[in-house]
Amino acid sequence: MPEGDVVWLAARRLHEALAGRPLARSDFRVPRLATTDLRGRGVLCALSLGKHILVRVEGGLTVHTHLLMEGRWQIRRAGPTPHDHRIRLVLANAEWQALGYSLGLVELLRTAEEDKAVGHLGPDLLGPGWGAEPAAVAVLRLGEQPARAIGEALLDQSLLAGVGNVYKAEILFLRGVNPWTPVRDVPDLPAMVDLAHRLLEANKERHGHITTGDRRRGREHWVYGRAGQPCRRCGARVRRAAQASDVGDRVTYWCPRCQPPPDGP
Incomplete structure (x- = not known):
């Protein structure tokens, strides 16, 4: 299972690639979210909390993912998405695409209700308020x-x-x-x-x-x-x-x- 520092770095790279730009594509390859479409919504930020990653988008929504044992995020230039059954989520803008491979958890939450997913966590060792x-x-x-x-x-x-x-x-x-x-x-x-x-x-x-x-x-x-x-x-x-x-x-x-x-x- 990836450690907290790996998740922190993945979240930072997601933020650098997606934040401040509208999504040109969202492809949720999990059954309950298969029809979800976030195109046109701007990405506000991507951040980590412990081993969880939250991508907040306009409209009060948050994409919540967890890598669990084998998951990873890959950032690539915008273009054709690789044909790979392990990709469970694609978030892309005009410049970059973020590919979520083997993600253990993918869900869409209301940003105001993020605590339902991460409120149980103890203090985050890499949180900005650590002290x-x-x-x-x-x-x-x-x-x-x-x-x-x-x-x-x-x-x-x-x-x-x-x-x-x-x-x-x-x-x-x-x-x-x-x-x-x-x-x-x-x-x-x-x-x-x-x-x-x-x-x-x-x-x-x-x-x-x-x-x-x-x-x-x-x-x-x-x-x-x-x-x-x-x-x-x-x-x-x-x-x-x-x-x-x-x-x-x-x-x-x-x-x-x-x-x-x-x-x-």
Whole structure:
């Protein structure tokens, strides 16, 4: 599932291509919206909220999409649209077309009712208003279920919006916390939330998630995707196991020496 920084960048590129121009074409390739026509409506803005993208158009309407596991947006010059069954939404003006591939969710909302789709989200790590107050709210929300494993809590978008499986693993490694540690036993939750924000902020304008500071291929991550390989700090073998999340079990990576278990794996 794309992380919050990937979604932020997709929304920015949609905004740059579409905002301030009337739509010359809209093609919703989902059954319930197949007859929807937004031609002639100006695009007001495109923005991200956590892992959701909202494209607001004139007339008080919002196109709401979510990439889920495999979705992506591609911006191309205006022209013939590729013949590809994976394209679920086309939004185009006289200069650009935005192609939504394998989008997990496509819906049309009244802008005044966006909260029905995104009101449940916790503070957005890449939101324009990020600061001390939303960070404190995130810490409070994470602490509301003290017995919950921190690796599960970090993926709950209703607590803190933007962290995905890659950042979960990397944040916990950098903080020296085992993924199965109960939230109540995590030292310095505010520092963990701050680290999450800084990692996403550092990566939001580029492709790929670099948490080690090393851009060389295969050197980008501390533990994510490195099961069986030596820890970059201590040399112990990185481990992996399934861990619950609000969207089903996800694979978790950790170093058993740098992140000693509480009573878990």
